[in-house]
Amino acid sequence: MNLTLKVWRQNGPQDKGHFDTHQLSDVTGDMSFLEMMDVLNDKIIREGGEPIAFDHDCREGICGMCSMFINGEAHGPGRGVTTCQLHMRSFKDGDTITIEPWRASAFPVVKDLTVDRSAFDRIIQAGGYVSVNTSGETLDANAIPVPKADADEAFNAATCIGCGACVATCKNASAMLFVSAKVSQFALLPQGQPERKRRVTRMVEQMDKEGFGNCTNTGACAVECPKGIDLTNIARMNRDFLNASVTGQ
Amino acid sequence: MLDSKIPGGPLADKWTQYKNNIRLVNPANKRLIDVIVVGTGLAGSSAAASLAEMGYNVKAFCFQDSPRRAHSIAAQGGINAAKNYQNDGDSVYRLFYDTIKGGDYRSREANVHRLAEVSTSIIDQCVAQGVPFAREYGGLLDNRSFGGVQVSRTFYAKGQTGQQLLLGAYSALSRQISKGKVKMYNRHEMMDVVIVDGKARGIIARNLVTGDLERHSAHAVVLATGGYGNVFFLSTNAMGSNVSAAWKAHRKGAFMANPCFTQIHPTCIPVSGHYQSKLTLMSESLRNDGRIWVPAKAEDAEAVRKGTLKPTAIPEADRDYYLERRYPAFGNLVPRDVASRAAKERCDAGFGVNTTGEAVFLDFASAIMRYGKTEANVMGLENPSDDKMRELGKAVVKAKYGNLFDMYRQITDDNPYETPMKIYPAVHYTMGGLWVDYNLMTTVPGLYAAGEANFSDHGANRLGASALMQGLADGYFVLPYTIGDYLADDIRTGAISNDTPEFVEAEKAVQAQLDKFVSNNGTTPVDDFHRRLGRIMWDNCGMARNKEGLTQAIADIAALREEFYANVRVPGSAKGYNPELDKAGRVADFLELGELMCKDALEREESCGGHFREEHQTEEGEALRRDDEFTFVSAWECNGKPNDANLHKEGLVYENIELKQRSYK
Numbered sequence: 001m002n003l004t005l006k007v008w009r010q011n012g013p014q015d016k017g018h019f020d021t022h023q024l025s026d027v028t029g030d031m032s033f034l035e036m037m038d039v040l041n042d043k044i045i046r047e048g049g050e051p052i053a054f055d056h057d058c059r060e061g062i063c064g065m066c067s068m069f070i071n072g073e074a075h076g077p078g079r080g081v082t083t084c085q086l087h088m089r090s091f092k093d094g095d096t097i098t099i100e101p102w103r104a105s106a107f108p109v110v111k112d113l114t115v116d117r118s119a120f121d122r123i124i125q126a127g128g129y130v131s132v133n134t135s136g137e138t139l140d141a142n143a144i145p146v147p148k149a150d151a152d153e154a155f156n157a158a159t160c161i162g163c164g165a166c167v168a169t170c171k172n173a174s175a176m177l178f179v180s181a182k183v184s185q186f187a188l189l190p191q192g193q194p195e196r197k198r199r200v201t202r203m204v205e206q207m208d209k210e211g212f213g214n215c216t217n218t219g220a221c222a223v224e225c226p227k228g229i230d231l232t233n234i235a236r237m238n239r240d241f242l243n244a245s246v247t248g249q
Numbered sequence: 250m251l252d253s254k255i256p257g258g259p260l261a262d263k264w265t266q267y268k269n270n271i272r273l274v275n276p277a278n279k280r281l282i283d284v285i286v287v288g289t290g291l292a293g294s295s296a297a298a299s300l301a302e303m304g305y306n307v308k309a310f311c312f313q314d315s316p317r318r319a320h321s322i323a324a325q326g327g328i329n330a331a332k333n334y335q336n337d338g339d340s341v342y343r344l345f346y347d348t349i350k351g352g353d354y355r356s357r358e359a360n361v362h363r364l365a366e367v368s369t370s371i372i373d374q375c376v377a378q379g380v381p382f383a384r385e386y387g388g389l390l391d392n393r394s395f396g397g398v399q400v401s402r403t404f405y406a407k408g409q410t411g412q413q414l415l416l417g418a419y420s421a422l423s424r425q426i427s428k429g430k431v432k433m434y435n436r437h438e439m440m441d442v443v444i445v446d447g448k449a450r451g452i453i454a455r456n457l458v459t460g461d462l463e464r465h466s467a468h469a470v471v472l473a474t475g476g477y478g479n480v481f482f483l484s485t486n487a488m489g490s491n492v493s494a495a496w497k498a499h500r501k502g503a504f505m506a507n508p509c510f511t512q513i514h515p516t517c518i519p520v521s522g523h524y525q526s527k528l529t530l531m532s533e534s535l536r537n538d539g540r541i542w543v544p545a546k547a548e549d550a551e552a553v554r555k556g557t558l559k560p561t562a563i564p565e566a567d568r569d570y571y572l573e574r575r576y577p578a579f580g581n582l583v584p585r586d587v588a589s590r591a592a593k594e595r596c597d598a599g600f601g602v603n604t605t606g607e608a609v610f611l612d613f614a615s616a617i618m619r620y621g622k623t624e625a626n627v628m629g630l631e632n633p634s635d636d637k638m639r640e641l642g643k644a645v646v647k648a649k650y651g652n653l654f655d656m657y658r659q660i661t662d663d664n665p666y667e668t669p670m671k672i673y674p675a676v677h678y679t680m681g682g683l684w685v686d687y688n689l690m691t692t693v694p695g696l697y698a699a700g701e702a703n704f705s706d707h708g709a710n711r712l713g714a715s716a717l718m719q720g721l722a723d724g725y726f727v728l729p730y731t732i733g734d735y736l737a738d739d740i741r742t743g744a745i746s747n748d749t750p751e752f753v754e755a756e757k758a759v760q761a762q763l764d765k766f767v768s769n770n771g772t773t774p775v776d777d778f779h780r781r782l783g784r785i786m787w788d789n790c791g792m793a794r795n796k797e798g799l800t801q802a803i804a805d806i807a808a809l810r811e812e813f814y815a816n817v818r819v820p821g822s823a824k825g826y827n828p829e830l831d832k833a834g835r836v837a838d839f840l841e842l843g844e845l846m847c848k849d850a851l852e853r854e855e856s857c858g859g860h861f862r863e864e865h866q867t868e869e870g871e872a873l874r875r876d877d878e879f880t881f882v883s884a885w886e887c888n889g890k891p892n893d894a895n896l897h898k899e900g901l902v903y904e905n906i907e908l909k910q911r912s913y914k
Contacts, residue, residue, distance in 0.1 A: 012825070030521045032660075038526055038776070045774045045829070050820045053828055055314060057487040059527045061656065062412055063318040078659075085659045110458055111826040118435060121315050125427040129420035130379045134299045134725045136370030138377035142334060145388025155381035155406055158413060162317055191379045 001027050001093035005040065007052055008100045013108040013116075019098075029089030033076060034059060034066060036088055054113040059084040061226065064161030067168070068113055069100040074165035074224040082163060082226045102164050104173035106211045117164050119210040120178060126206035127199040128182045130191050144190050154188040157181045159227045166221035166229075172213030177221040179207050180237035181229045187240055197244035204241055251504075251884055251899040254686040255359040260905050261341075264363045267687075268730055272737035279304030282736050283467040283745070285452055287439045287494050289316030291411075291717060292700025293473030294418035295724025301430035302421075303729060305736075308465055309422070309431050310454055312438045312489055312831070317419045320475060320487040321720060324411025325532035325653065326395065327403035328717040330368040335392050339400040341365045346906060348715060351397040351584050352680070352708020353858035353874065354908050355507070355882070357901060359687060360705045367726040368718050372404055374725060380417040382406050395713035396533055397584035397913070403714045408532050408653045414717055418724070437463075438831060439494045440759040442470055442501050442696060445751045449696035453755050455763075457831060460824040462759060464752045466745035468736055469695045471728065472498060473720075476679035476701035478511065480839045480846065481791070482783025484676035485517060485530040491835040492842050495683050495702050503691035504884035504897060506684035506704035508842065509850035512711055512859050513792050514677035515541075515588035518660055519608040528675040529660055531611070532653055533713040536581045538616035538646065539670070541588070543600040543609050545569040550600045560602070560610055560669050571595055579913040586710040586859045586872070587913060589674035593792045594870065596673075603671050612669035617642035674792060678716060680707040680859065681849075684884040684899070688731035689723060692884075697732060699723035704882070709858025763823040766833045771816040775829060778813045779836045782806065782843055790847050795863040799851040803844055803892055810840040844891035852896065855879045867910075876908050 002025045010017030024040050031039070034056050041051035057065040066083040070076035076086045091097065099113065107115040132138060146154075158181070166177035183200050186192025192199070215234060222231045256267040274282065282305050286297040289311040297309040311319060331344040344365040349356060372390070376382065382404050383391040392401040406413040425431040436457040443451040443466075451466035477492035478484040499505045516531045544550040544560075545567050552558035571591055573580045583591075592609050595601065602608050618635070621642030625633040633641075643666050647654065654665050661671070683691050683698035685705055690697050700720040707715065746752075789802035813836070821827040856865040856872035857879070865873045882899040 028522060028524075029662075031524055032526070035524050035526050039524055042774055042776065045818060045820055046772070048820075051829055053826060057313060057318055057489050058320060058323045059488060060323055060485075060529045061659075062323050062409065063313070063320070063487060065313060065318050080655070081659055085656070087659065087662070089662060114826065117314055121317070121423065121426075121433075121435070124317075124420065125423040129424045130377065131424060132374075132377045133302050134295065134374060134421055136367070136374045136726055138373045141332070141372045141376040141382075142389045144376075146384055147388055148384045148386050151381055151384040151388075154379075155383075155413070158381050158406075158416065159409060161412075162315065185381065186379050189379050189381065191377060 001088070001091070003027055003091065004096040006096065006098045009052070009112050010101070010109050012111060017109070027088050029087065031088045032059065032084055033070070033086040033088065034084050052113060053111040056084060061085040062161060064163040067102050067115060067163055069102060069168055071098055074102070074168045075226050080226060080228055102168035104167045104212070106173065106175070107164060107167065117162070119212070120162050120164065122210065123175070123179055123203055123206045124182065127195070127202035130186060131195060146189060150188050154185045157184040157188070157229065157233055160229050161227055163226065165224050165226060167212065169220045169224040170213065171218065171220070172216060174215045174221070175207050175212040176215040176234050176237070177225060177229055179203050180233035183237045183240060184233040187236060196240065197247065200237060200240040201244045251684070251897050252686065253357060253899055254688060255357070256687065260358060260362050263359050264366055271730065271734040274733050274737050274740060276304050278740040280306070281743070282306065282739055283308065284469050284471065284732070285465055285467040286310070286471045286473060287452065288319065288473035288475060288702070289419070289422065290319035290321035290473060290475055290700060291415055291418055291720030292702070292724040293319065293471070294415065294422045295721050296471055296473055296699055296728050297431050298418065298421035298425050299725055299729040300732070301425035307425070307431045308434065308467065310434045310437045310439060312436065312457060314435055316422060316433060316435065317416060319415060320490050321415045321717070322412045323487065324717055325408040325530060326534040327393065327405035327410045327714040328371065328414060329395070329402050329712070329714045330372045330404060330718065331365055331402060332369055332372060334390060335401045337400045339402050343400065344368060344402065347398045348706065348712060349708065349906050350911060351710055351712040353710055353872065353911055354708065354876070354880070354903065355857055355901065356706055356708030358903060358905055363727065364706050364719060364722050367722045370726060371718060371721045375414060375417050378417040378420060380406070380413050393534055394537055394582065396536060396582045396588070397579070397712045405534065408534065408650060411717060414721065418721070439497070441497045441755045443751050443755045444501055444693065445745070445749060448694045450745045451747060451752065453759050455759070458826050460827065462756050464747035464756060466747040466752070468739045468742065468745060469697065469732060471697040471699060472683065472702050473699040473724065474702045476682065477839070477842055478676045478679050480782065480843050481676040481786045482780050483520065483525060483528050483787070485514060485528050488527060491838070493835050493838045495698070496838040496842055498683060498691065498693065498696060499887050502693045502887070503696060504684040504886050505681070505845060506882050506884045507681035507849065508846045508885065509790065509853060509860050510680035510709050510858065511676060512585055512678040512680060513589045513674045515585055515592055515674050516611060516672045517675035517677070518657065519603050519605065519671055519673040529656065530675070530677060531657060531670065531672060533585070535611060535650060535653065538649070539581065539611040539613050540570055540615060541572050541581055541609055541611055542568045542570045543595045543602065547599050550602060553602045554604060554606055569595070569600065576913045583913045584710055584712060589792055590861060592674055608671040608673045610669035611672045613646055613665065614669070617646055620645035678711055680704065680709060680711055684882065688734065689728055690731070690735065695735060697728060699728055709860055762834065763830065766817070766819040766830055767821065767823050769817055769819060771818040773816050773818055775817055775819065775832045775836050778809060778817060779839065781809055782840060785809070786843050786846070790850050793861050793863050794850050796851065799847045802847045803851070806840060806844045806847065807892070813837065813840055841891045845885060845894055848892055848894065849883055849885065853879060853883065874910070880908070
């Protein structure tokens with residue numbers, strides 16, 4: 001198929017940025033979106049231009065590195081997929097595709113489609129862990145049974161890949177879905193209980209400090225989340241945060 | 250002869266006795282000592298977190314935008330541990346034995362036994378960190394089985410075990426970053442290791458955003474930089490996975506061990522076109538329930554390839570379940586090297602499916618019916634119809650492997666609940682790597698290698714679910730002990746200056762190479778060379794190797810390397826964010842490594858594990874080891890061109906296990 005690609009180019013966080021338009025032919029349906037970008041970059045390099053910078057690594061939907069806003073949607077038109085798993089069979093001959101970076105003030109642009117998501121790391125550093133040393137001298141793994149339903153729900157929350165699609169999708173650029181997924185994982189497990197209140201308080205504080213917006217319950221984040229992280233996580237986090245606030249922790 | 254520094258005493262006591270007798274560094278002195286950890290996968294994150302907890306000042310580096318993205322995250326199936334929760338006869342000894350046998354008797358007994366010993370602590374540790382492993386209804390941990398073993402010792406979190414374990418290690422790392430005990434450098438690549446007075450004392454790193462070179466000094470350097478499967482261009486590795494850190498260390502004196510030992514994983518989604526950038530694994534856990542087959546009749550295979558015959562229309566009698574046929578004892582759960590070769594054998598014989606003829610079927614139809622029948626019994630349904638059982642069975646399979654089936658469907662547009670998956674072997678893991686002694690130290694004092702970056706535990710073939718085990722064992726439980734013994738000499742050294750001639754020289758050399766790339770004025774993009782190198786490697790140093798092909802490959806790679814330097818085009822400048830430049834440096838190193846791999850494969854005149862020399866096979870086409878001559882580790886010392894490398898041998902001594910021809914029949 002033949003495609004028209006409108007791609008955002010921006011040379012660093014201070015640059016204003018603009019769209020470049022490229023024509024690309026011989027795209028096949030079995031190509032992944034990023035392989036299509038590879039083909040485009042190969043063409044640009046051979047023509048003497050500077051290739052489009054974009055983040056990507058595992059290309060199997062788990063590292064969370066790829067981050068394109070395609071035709072107005074995080075990770076493009078598919079549901080439950082990252083950009084690297086989106087295949088060109090989702091498009092048709094003659095389509096115009098607009099490709100932008102995640103747009104959020106907490107995610108400054110590094111270059112073109114690459115953004116800086118280190119704010120997410122700092123939120124985890126604020127409390128997204130269980131404070132246990134790595135000595136291996138802990139309880140036997142089977143000493144505390146965990147009901148299967150709790151373990152499964154904790155797992156579902158823990159599958160968040162930290163890609164930032166939730167932030168990019170939210171009209172307020174809120175990070176509530178990301179933060180609540182980590183808060184929920186530990187809130188659902190016995191190992192997370194001792195630090196439960198402290199954790200939620202500190203992570204929410206850090207989230208605010210990073211300049212993410214507030215949650216207005218539109219639910220757009222969960223729709224675009226490639227891992228299907230559920231909105232109930234946000235409800236759980238709000239409950240825990242309130243609980244921690246009124247009990248003064 | 251290389252000294253592997255294996256402690257004395259009976260095998261089962263070595264590690265405990267060793268720990269009781271090594272030197273320690275007291276807490277006040279640990280604060281005076283700096284350690285650099287490069288790479289933040291399972292081995293790197295866990296090492297950095299553990300060393301920081303102990304009190305050392307740690308600097309950690311990763312090339313990704315966050316330490317959480319290292320490629321350990323993509324490991325699917327699980328992690329082995331000798332817990333024997335299933336009461337199926339498992340033990341530390343059995344895990345040790347299975348690993349040595351699975352590795353085709355080319356790994357070190359003492360290292361492997363230590364790995365099996367600490368495996369149980371890993372599970373305890375991860376559960377304490379809040380890693381959500383799969384559980385049974387009773388609330389206890391669930392297990393499944395993997396290739397090459399006859400027990401269920403694999404712990405898992407759906408098909409995302411690597412993700413959950415890495416996020417566990419990342420959370421431990423994040424905790425130390427928040428305390429200031431680890432200084433984290435994201436989007437930084439190690440460009441060289443700096444040696445001062447014969448010891449590794451730091452690295453030159455490049456900030457990939459600004460392009461600036463930085464000098465970082467330390468008392469010891471740990472490389473946890475993963476494997477080099479991307480030398481094949483197409484592999485299950487991440488796009489950024491590279492050999493550069495290990496290769497720079499090799500050039501600075503670290504020996505490279507068994508580089509030709511590569512793992513080709515039997516169950517990956519086949520190649521679909523020339524634009525292909527990577528291959529996707531379908532977890533080995535699928536072989537618990539999937540049956541592998543090809544059509545028994547060549548004309549059926551031909552019709553399937555043309556698309557005129559559907560696989561579901563081929564009757565049972567006309568299907569060749571070749572693993573079950575050839576290896577009745579292990580069936581579909583033979584080790585990876587055996588399964589891969591068997592697939593290649595069938596496809597080469599003309600029975601392959603897919604349009605390319607390079608694929609076999611992985612079929613869940615009988616598992617779906619089997620589970621459906623059990624479910625129907627549980628629900629008390631009398632005489633359930635086949636459709637009902639199929640429906641119930643699909644739900645069970647979905648619960649077990651749902652995310653893998655979804656992934657398969659996204660990539661291929663085929664529905665594996667209705668029609669068998671098509672799979673083919675692909676490069677997945679590298680057993681070879683930097684040579685390390687029992688302490689995980691390379692031949693350069695103070696330079697350590699952990700996880701896939703070292704060679705130590707998997708011999709010539711790694712068993713499934715053992716990579717995660719080794720990464721975390723090295724980082725959480727081995728390195729933190731062994732490195733102390735070395736650092737005990739450094740308590741009076743004081744901070745290492747990064748202003749010495751050694752640092753200045755190393756930085757200059759790195760800058761010179763970067764400048765050369767961006768001013769090269771060539772015409773051909775980096776990927777073009779990488780793809781061609783991959784083709785040479787896959788054709789000559791892949792699932793089957795022979796003298797003629799390897800000799801030719803060595804010459805071809807040297808020629809390709811020359812062409813690369815003459816004609817590569819790297820747009821942009823050495824300042825600022827320039828992913829093409831990062832890639833050029835990595836491919837330059839792959840172009841050297843590939844040559845050494847072929848040389849190693851050429852000199853190892855036997856077949857063992859993933860290394861199959863066509864000249865050395867049994868009458869039935871199985872790998873034929875030559876223990877009298879080749880029971881050693883090949884450790885290569887750099888001597889200019891890769892083909893001029895000097896071979897050092899570490900003899901492998903088996904005191905506890907008898908060397909046998911491996912049999913899974």
